Amino acid sequence: MHSHSSPAPLRADVVVVGAGIVGLAHAWHAVRAGLSVVVVDRDDRAVGASVRNFGHICTTAQSGRAREYAVVARETWLRAGAEAGLAVSAHGTVVAARSVAEMAVLDEFASGRDRDEVCVLGADETADRLGWAVPGLVGGALMPRDLRVDSPAAVPALTAHLARLGVVFRFGENVVDVVDGVRTTHGSYVADTVIVCVGHDVDRLFPVLASDGEVRRCRLRMMEIDPPRGVRIDPGVFTGSSLLRYGGFAETAAADTVRAELASLDPDMLTHTVNLMCTQRPDGRVVIGDTHHYERTLDPFDDEALDALLLDRFCGLFGVDDLVVRRRWRGVYAASAQGPYLHASPRADVVVASVTSGIGMTTAFGFARDVLAQRGLIP
Ligand SMILES: Cc1cc2nc3c(=O)[nH]c(=O)nc-3n(C[C@H](O)[C@H](O)[C@H](O)COP(=O)(O)OP(=O)(O)OC[C@H]3O[C@@H](n4cnc5c(N)ncnc54)[C@H](O)[C@@H]3O)c2cc1C
Structure with a gap:
């Protein structure tokens, strides 16, 4: 999946920065809508929050918007589990x-x-x-209704499945700026939409957005x-x-x-x-x-x-x-403190999407679907 010798696809409908669950959730909905998708991550594999958690999909205890997202996410986990052959436990x-x-x-x-x-x-x-x-x-x-996955196994399984669906993963490339596309330590990408899913590192790329969003x-x-x-x-x-x-x-x-x-x-x-x-x-x-x-x-x-x-x-x-x-x-x-989701568009072609509460495994699939729909990329 990772090779610096093969030429980078320079252009895609959507470039996602970050291969944690939030980035993967965006890639999932985008590729299934027929869009070309590249996911770039600075590490050789996802090692962030998405593999360090309990893998607890706690749908029921959510409220408000998180609950709406969690309902969508639950269905998506079940579908992704069946399609990607990843174990989703349904013992509640x-x-x-x-x-x-x-x-x-x-x-x-x-x-x-x-x-x-x-x-x-x-x-x-x-x-x-x-x-x-x-x-x-x-x-x-x-x-x-609550589900459970083994995150250190589920995230790579989801990644491999998305690669089979046509998502191009570029691991080991640090994104250094998101101006007129995406510039990494290894090259650059042009996209109609760049979706930045870097979790808690929003402040590294968008310091003002991060400080305004607390x-x-x-x-x-x-x-x-x-x-x-x-x-x-x-x-x-x-x-x-x-x-x-x-x-x-x-x-x-x-x-x-x-x-x-x-x-x-x-x-x-x-x-x-x-x-x-x-x-x-x-x-x-x-x-x-x-x-x-x-x-x-x-x-x-x-x-x-x-x-x-x-x-x-x-x-x-x-x-x-x-x-x-x-x-x-x-x-x-x-x-x-402002709420469980940061969703902003600092430039016309850029969306920043971060789950700002400890419920990314539970809700990312629903959040991502909403982010893409609001942008008109999926129905
Ligand atoms: C200990 C713990 C327990 C948790 N338990 C649960 C739980 O049981 N249920 C639940 O729903 N949620 C849980 N959560 C929350 C959940 O894990 C997070 O909300 C979710 O994983 C966030 O996903 P993410 O993709 O935003 O972040 P991450 O998984 O951290 O991914 C961000 C990715 O962005 C990449 N990146 C960052 N900067 C750059 C850059 N400049 N260039 C390229 N790549 C970059 C990183 O390498 C990383 O792979 C838990 C979290 C933790 C830490």
């Missing part, structure tokens, strides 16, 4: 509630949704769905552990802290009580904006996280106390004394 999400306040959020949330979207569960049923007995479990909820970097800690007691966890797993993060939950009146409860019982969870959640990889290892720190320039030092905090809270969730960590990493995504 289970929320483990460990307090009455958390159950109140789930009850309120469920009362505004269809029964096939969210189903409130008792403690025993929640434990059955999860696959292990959570200490202190009060109850929970199942959101059966785009910052969100730094997250992640780990992969051996499954405690060999547990098999089919769904994605949310906990009480997740109820403060996703629009659908956070907009309930009862969410305030969960926040107050956490502030008094476990304030470190709020200080480091922990969203205690996990997903299991096909090989059985469990991806756990995460903490959130917001900054324009990333602090280079990772504090061991944050990993200790996460491991301690996961020991509590799994009811074990210790966990075996196999891998640790840092993730970074774009964040903005």
